[in-house]
Amino acid sequence: MFRLLIVDDEEIITDALYDVFCELMPEQLDVCKAYSGEEALDWMSRTRIDIVLTDISMPGLSGLQLVERIQDYWPRCKIILLTGYNNFEYIYKAMQMHHVRYLLKTEGFEKIKETVRKVIKEIKQSHLEQYLLEQTDEQRLGYEFVAQGDFMRHVLERSTLACEDKLRLTSEFEQLNISLHPMEDVYLVLANIEYSPKTSYSQRSNTLVRVRLIWDQHLYKQLHSIGIVDRYGGLVWFVQSRHSHQRTLSQLFKYMEGSLELIQEECLDSLDLKIQFTISTDFTQWEDITKKYEKLRQSQLLRVGGDYREILKEYADTDKNVKSGMQSYQKIELLTSYLEGNREKEFFIEVKEIQSYAECRHYSQMMEGYFSIALVLYSFIQSNGLDKTFLNTDKLLKLDEHSYLSEGYDYLNEVAKEIFRQKQNESKDRASLMIDRITLYIEDNLSADLSLVRLAEIHFFNPSYLSHLFKQEKGINLSEYIDRCRLRKAKDLLQNGNLKIREVSQLVGYHTAHSFTRFFKKSTGQTPKEYREGLSQML
Structure with missing residues (x-):
């Protein structure tokens, strides 16, 4: 899903364009609006923006000034400058800017819609062309990937030992062409890839290289990063900002979250690959990478639900007194994580490994397993x-009730399958409860900001996942549901003759009576005034 931001200090123009684009392609386009350059920057800091449609001439921060600030936040964002001034100086400046085009307001809504469609098509096409061009680099990157991966896995698993000598670490980075800086803290991202059961080892290797190419395509201009394969077959990225003084932790977090949504979509479109990301909530020192990585893995394993689209965040520490030296309980902890996180496939693979390992050894080890x-x-x-x-x-804890040890393992597997079956039902119920809570919020706050981004912030989702989950549970788009609620509330309010139409429009979330009238007539075939008069005649 792409996100369009409409910016104009004239509310009637902004609202009219907002209504037009909300109806244009609701499955592909999430539409936001701002009435000033400053408000537009606030949107930029909150979520990824793919296209900005903005007036050039605005008080305060002008459209041209806004463009420069936009590209600091989202360098891949496309900008359409909209103005009523046929001024060569404006046109010339717009032509010099990257990802920017110029459009006159006098060209009308159809021309503006056509331009936005073209921009969306260009974004999709540029992804494909870039992907094809970079395929020639796959082999070279594959060799480098292996060399860097061996060393970075050593860092990942033994960071205290590997990173204590910063001079030696710097030398290793230079020899292996690692672009990261050993004197600066690093940010970690963990990716879990869902392969088809028939995927071969070589196919997995090629897929990992392609995922890395897509990652670099989206992030290399703003970030230094290196991605490696961990011992579980997932991907781990070490990330540092190219402009550390320009990007705070909060900005980096939002930038990563927005960019990873695009990477997920592109991996699905071009590779038919589902990939889920778990991201850090802060930077970490190189010496502490192993601890941070284990924490991210636990956060991933303990995720609620199984939808890959959700960008998972690192879980906060809940017990500061837990000691980390519990190596003898790793299998139990891993199984618990899989069970809690609803990772059925991984759970049974681990059970099978424990059983196979135990059966080749002494009876006491068989019992321990x-x-x-x-x-x-x-x-x-x-x-x-x-x-x-x-x-x-x-019976679980009474081995002597089973005739054979293999019979005991069969019993454990049956119990585990039933637990996962119940958890799957609970997960569906939990999703329904979450969506019910969101629908209740919408119905109680129709006059408030009900943009997809705002609803996601309030209910702790990322926007794309919320949009997908709502459609999955309710069978309609979130924007369509909001329109239905607003229409129903508007009809109820219009029965009250003491309320002016302008007041009704504000109570259902429309800041101008003009936008409300257009919405109401499109939905009912009547203006609010005509609808109210019809009610009076029926009485």
Whole structure:
């Protein structure tokens, strides 16, 4: 989904354009509006913007000045300068700017719509062309990827040891052509890729190179980064800003979140690949990378739901007194993470590995493997109040009730399958509850800002995921649902003869009566005045 921001100090123009584009392609275009350059910059700091349609002549921050600021936030953003002035100086300046085109207001709505469609098509086409051009670099990048990956995996797993000597670290970076700076803190991003079960090892390797190309295409102008494959087959990126003095942590966080949405979409479109990202909430020192990475992995494993579109955030520490030296319990912790995070496939792979490992060894190790799994299942059942569903939970901890150890493992697998089945149902119920909460908020706040970005901020989603989840649960677009609520409320309010039409429009979220009238007539075939008069005649 692309995001369009309309900027004009004349409210009637902004609102009219907003209404036009909300109806143009609701599945592909999320539309926002601002009445000043300063308000536009606020949008830029909150979310990714792909296209800006802005007036040139505005008080305060002009359109040309806004363009320069926009490209600091989102350098790939396309800008359409809209003005009523046929002035050569404006045209000349616009022509000198990257990703900027010029359009006269007098050319009308159809021309503006046509231009926005062309820009969207260009964005999609540029992604494809860039991808094809960079395919020739895949082999070279593949060799470099391996060399850098070996060293960076060493850093990832033993950062305290690998990074204590900064001079040696600097030398290693230079020899391996690693663009990061060992004296500056680093930001981590973890990616989980959903492969088809039939994907071969070589296909996975090629896919990882292509994902890295797409990443670089979107981020190399603003960030230094290197991505490696971790021991679990996921991707880990080490990130630093090219302009550290120009990008705060908050700005970097928003920039990463917005850019990763585009990378997800492009990976799905060009590679038919689902990829989920988990991102840090702060920078970390090189010596502490191993701890940060483990924390991100836990955050990923403990995710709620299974939709890859959600950009996951690093979980906050809940217990500062937990010690990190619990190596003997790693299997239990990993199984617990998979179970809590609803990672059914990974859970059963781990169970199979534990069983295979145990069966090749001494009986005591076979028992240890069984009880490790049984303890995880038993603890989950007790802590989640499922003991009424699983009536004989004590059997989990009684190995002698099974004729053979393999029979015991079969029993563990059956219990685990039933837990995951119930969790899947709970996940669906939880999504429904979340959407119900959002719909209630919409109905109670029709006069407030109900943009997709704002609703996502309030309810702690990223916008694209919220849009997808709402459509999945309700069967209609979020914008369509909001329009229905506003129309229903407007009809109720119009029955009150004491309210002016201007007051009704404001109560349902329209700042100008003109925009409200156009919306109401399109929805009902009548103006608000005609609708009210019709009600009077019926009485």
